Amino acid sequence: MADEESRLGIFDAKVPNIARMYDYYLGGKDHYEADRVRAEEAVAADPTLIDLIKENRAFIGRAVRYMAEQGIDQFLDIGTGLPTQQNVHQIAHAVNPDARVVYVDYDEQVVAHGRALLADSEQTEMIHADLRRPAEILDRVRRKQLLDLGRPVGMLTIATLHFLPDEDDPQAIMAELRAALAPGSHLALTHASADGVPDVVAKVVEVYKKTSAPGTPRTREQVTALFGEFALVDPGLVWAPLWRPERHVSMEEAVQTWFYAGVGRKP
Template sequence: MVPGGRPQPSGFDPNVPNIARMYDYYLGGKDHYAADRARADEAIAADPTLVTLIRENRAFLGRAVRYLAEQGIDQFLDIGTGLPTQQNVHQIAQSVNPDARVAYVDYDGQVVAHGRALLADSPGTRMIEGDVRDPRQILENAEVRRLLDFGRPIALLLVATLHFIPDVDDPQGIMAELRDALPSGSHLVLTHASADGVPDVVAKVVEVYKRTNAPGTPRTREQVTALFGEFELLDPGLVWAPLWRPERSITVAEALPIWFYAGVGRRP
C-alpha cells in the first residue's frame, strides 16, 4: 500500500478506464482501449472543449521546457509523465541541448513498461516506476540519482498530475518534500485543474473521472499557488495554460474555458 491506502498497480485490465490512456486518446495517440475511449467520450460530451484543453496543456509543457532549456537547465524530473507521445520532454530539451537528461516517473506499471520500450534507444533518459505520494522513494531512486545531479539546478515537472492526488494524501506536504530536495536555481513546472473559471463544466467532468482509475480533485488558484511554496513564480505568474507566454495573441476570455492553471516557479 501507499500513503492514503491506495494499492500499487497489480496487472493490466483493459476494462478499467485509465487516465493515461484517456489522455493519449485526447492527444490522438494509439495506446488506448474501448473502455478508455468510451469514458473519454463521456468527458468530451461533458465538456466539448476538453480535447482543446488537453492539447493546450501539452503545448504549455512544450513552451516551458523549451524556455528552461534555453536558460541552461539541462536536468528534468518529470513526475506523472503518462504515456510517451510526440514532442516529449527529452525531445524538446535535447533539441536545445543534446546533453539534456530527463528522468520520467509514473505510478502506472503499463505506462512504465511502454515508456521503457520506447525510450530504450534514447540517450540521457530513464523511465522509472514511482508514486508521487511517496516522494522519498522517487528522490532516493538509484536510477534517478545516477541520471540527475541534485547539486545542480533541476526542473521538476508535475503537469496535469496533482489534481489526481486527493487531499487525504496531503499534496502540499508532498510538494514541500520534493521542493526541499532541489537546489537554488531549480524550477517547478506545474499545471492543475481548477473550477475557478467554469465550475459547472468542471463538476461534470469530475463526475466522469470518478469512474476511472484516478478520480480528480480540482483546486482553487490560492491552493495551486501554495504548491509552489518558496519558489518564485516567473512572469506572467499562475495563469490559465494558454496565457503562459503564448506563441500567438490570445485573450483571457478565450483562455477561460481551458480550466488548467499553469505556472513556472524558480527557487532563489
C-alpha cells in the same frame, strides 16, 4: 478491488485508465474500449476538452524550452503518462542535446511503453515510482545517479497533482520534493481548477469518478501554494494558454482551458 488495483498501477483493461484516456484525447493508439467510452463521456461533458488537453501539451513545450534556455540541463518529469509527440526529452534536446531527462510514473503500462521508447537514449531514463511516496522517487534518482540533485533541476508535475485527493496531502508531497532540489531549480506544473467554469468542471469531475483516478480541482490560491518558496516567473500562475503564448489568446478563450499553469524558480 478494481479501484485499488488501478491506484496501485496494476493493469486492468476494464478499468478506465487516465493515462490511456489522455492518449485517446491526443489521437494515440494505446487505449481500450473502457477508456474510449469514459473519454467520450468526458468530451460530452466539456466539448472543448480536447483543446484543453492540447493546450496543456503546448504549455509543456514552452515551459521546457524556457527552462532549458535558462541553463537547466536535467529534468525530472513526475506523472509523465503515456509517450506522445514532443515529450520533454525531445523538447529539451532541441535546446541542449546533452540534457538529461528522468520520467517517473506509477502505472506499469506507462513505464513499459516509456522504456521501450527510450531504449536507445543514453540521456533519458524511465522509473516506476509513485508521486505519493516522494522519498522513493528521490532515493532512486540518487541511488542510480540519474540526476545530480546538487545542481539545478527542472521538475515537472503536469496535469498530475489534481489526481491526488486532499487526504494524500499534495502540499506536503510537493514540499518534500522542492526541498530536495538545489537553488536555481525550476518547477513547472499544471492543475485543474473550477475557478473559471465551475459547472463544466463539475461535470467532468463526475465522469472521472468512474476512472482509475478521480480528480480534485483546486483554487488558484491552493495551486499557488504548491510552488512554496519557488518564485513564480512572469506571467505568474495563469490559465495554460496565457503562459508566454506564441499567439494571441483572449481571456474568454483561455478560461475555457481550466488548467492553471506556471513555472517557479527556487531562490
